[in-house]
Amino acid sequence: MSRSVLLLPGDGIGPEIVAEAEKVLHKINDKFSLDLTFDSALVGGAAIDETDVPLPDETLEKARKADAILLGAVGGPQWDSLPMAVRPEKGLLGLRSNLELFANLRPAILYPQLASASSLKPEVVSGLDILIVRELTGGIYFGQPRGVRQLESGERQGYNTYAYTESEIRRIGRVAFEAAQQRGKKLCSVDKANVLEVTVLWREVMEDLKREYPDVELSHMYVDNAAMQLVRAPKQFDVIVTGNMFGDILSDEAAMLTGSIGMLPSASLNSEKQGMYEPCHGSAPDIAGQGIANPLATILSVAMMLRYSLNEDAAADAIEAAVSKVLDQGLRTGDIMSEGARKVSTREMGEAVLNAL
Ligand SMILES: NC(=O)c1ccc[n+]([C@@H]2O[C@H](COP(=O)([O-])OP(=O)(O)OC[C@H]3O[C@@H](n4cnc5c(N)ncnc54)[C@H](O)[C@@H]3O)[C@@H](O)[C@H]2O)c1
Numbered sequence: 001m002s003r004s005v006l007l008l009p010g011d012g013i014g015p016e017i018v019a020e021a022e023k024v025l026h027k028i029n030d031k032f033s034l035d036l037t038f039d040s041a042l043v044g045g046a047a048i049d050e051t052d053v054p055l056p057d058e059t060l061e062k063a064r065k066a067d068a069i070l071l072g073a074v075g076g077p078q079w080d081s082l083p084m085a086v087r088p089e090k091g092l093l094g095l096r097s098n099l100e101l102f103a104n105l106r107p108a109i110l111y112p113q114l115a116s117a118s119s120l121k122p123e124v125v126s127g128l129d130i131l132i133v134r135e136l137t138g139g140i141y142f143g144q145p146r147g148v149r150q151l152e153s154g155e156r157q158g159y160n161t162y163a164y165t166e167s168e169i170r171r172i173g174r175v176a177f178e179a180a181q182q183r184g185k186k187l188c189s190v191d192k193a194n195v196l197e198v199t200v201l202w203r204e205v206m207e208d209l210k211r212e213y214p215d216v217e218l219s220h221m222y223v224d225n226a227a228m229q230l231v232r233a234p235k236q237f238d239v240i241v242t243g244n245m246f247g248d249i250l251s252d253e254a255a256m257l258t259g260s261i262g263m264l265p266s267a268s269l270n271s272e273k274q275g276m277y278e279p280c281h282g283s284a285p286d287i288a289g290q291g292i293a294n295p296l297a298t299i300l301s302v303a304m305m306l307r308y309s310l311n312e313d314a315a316a317d318a319i320e321a322a323v324s325k326v327l328d329q330g331l332r333t334g335d336i337m338s339e340g341a342r343k344v345s346t347r348e349m350g351e352a353v354l355n356a357l
């Protein structure tokens with residue numbers, strides 16, 4: 001049965017890292033006879049430059065039909081002065097909301113070879129394996145009303161709305177409880193229930209769900225404490241579930257525990273397990289075009305695609321093993337470089353993964 005993968009390289013380092021991940025996908029396709037077909041489309045700033053909008057109808061149509069999507073990154077300073085509604089980031093947010101990709105899985109795993117690349121002491125991070133489950137289509141990112149308005153005083157006021165319905169909380173809660181069941185059976189729900197009513201409801205719904213998952217130990221933590229605990233003692237966590245904005249912030253923080261943001265993949269799934277896969281990092285305008293970005297988060301996102309949307313666990317395992325092998329060989333892009341290792345370019349890293357496969 002043929003399945004289709006849509007490639008959305010996007011902006012900045014996006015095309016550089018997706019090019020390497022694409023080679024890996026082709027190789028895996030042949031090696032495991034997966035019968036995958038490929039297409040590509042414009043999103044973000046690249047789409048704005050060609051079509052004036054960050055998410056052209058054609059891209060959305062292709063995305064709806066694809067079994068899985070691989071996205072590089074969107075955004076960059078040249079589009080930062082555009083109105084909010086037509087910025088590159090709206091292309092990404094539009095894909096997430098139109099495809100109802102509400103469940104964002106961001107695994108922070110420390111490859112033992114990179115213990116010294118982390119900014120934390122090796123004993124604090126060695127063996128780290130946590131999963132952040134971030135709600136992706138609700139919360140303050142999408143709440144209405146929003147905007148900038150003129151007050152009677154003449155002053156302008158910016159405002160956003162932080163809202164979650166019970167059903168939105170329940171469906172992301174179930175994903176997180178089920179993930180915890182498959183792992184260490186510990187779930188920490190992160191909120192700000194001491195200040196925000198929306199997260200009082202969040203906590204209530206999580207408590208309610210707990211009854212359906214008696215084998216999972218549920219705890220709650222305020223987000224400020226969670227940010228601190230993640231650098232103090234990150235291994236206390238197994239699965240973390242949280243809302244859209246807290247999850248955005250905590251996952252970048254967790255990335256650094258693994259050595260670099262260039263190592264953190266992600267899956268964004270809807271209830272049919274259709275998924276969009278992307279590295280957690282952005283378009284890195286500061287290093288774009290130099291051929292030095294780390295492609296491993298994107299290559300590891302391909303492994304997540306094979307596992308979650310295409311049900312090809314053996315192929316996913318092979319990619320993860322190949323990544324581990326190149327790290328064993330001492331190959332490092334600049335972001336994970338340490339003494340005694342060999343510094344390589346984006347392309348050399350991609351080639352090394354291909355060879356290891
Ligand atoms: N999913 C996405 O498409 C996504 C995610 C985050 C940010 N963005 C956008 O990206 C642009 C830049 O945002 P930012 O600078 O805040 O975050 P960023 O993640 O792009 O970069 C932060 C820092 O990490 C480094 N970095 C990121 N990815 C790397 C990689 N693969 N290898 C080596 N180093 C890497 C960058 O060089 C930079 O110093 C903005 O327009 C933002 O909106 C997009």
Ligand SMILES: CC(C)[C@H](C(=O)O)[C@@H](O)C(=O)O
Nearest residue numbers: 074075089092093248280282
């Ligand atoms: C680019 C931006 C819209 C996006 C987000 O905030 O979700 C990014 O930071 C991410 O983490 O995927």
Ligand SMILES: [Mg+2]
Nearest residue numbers: 248249252280
């Ligand atoms: Mg982010």
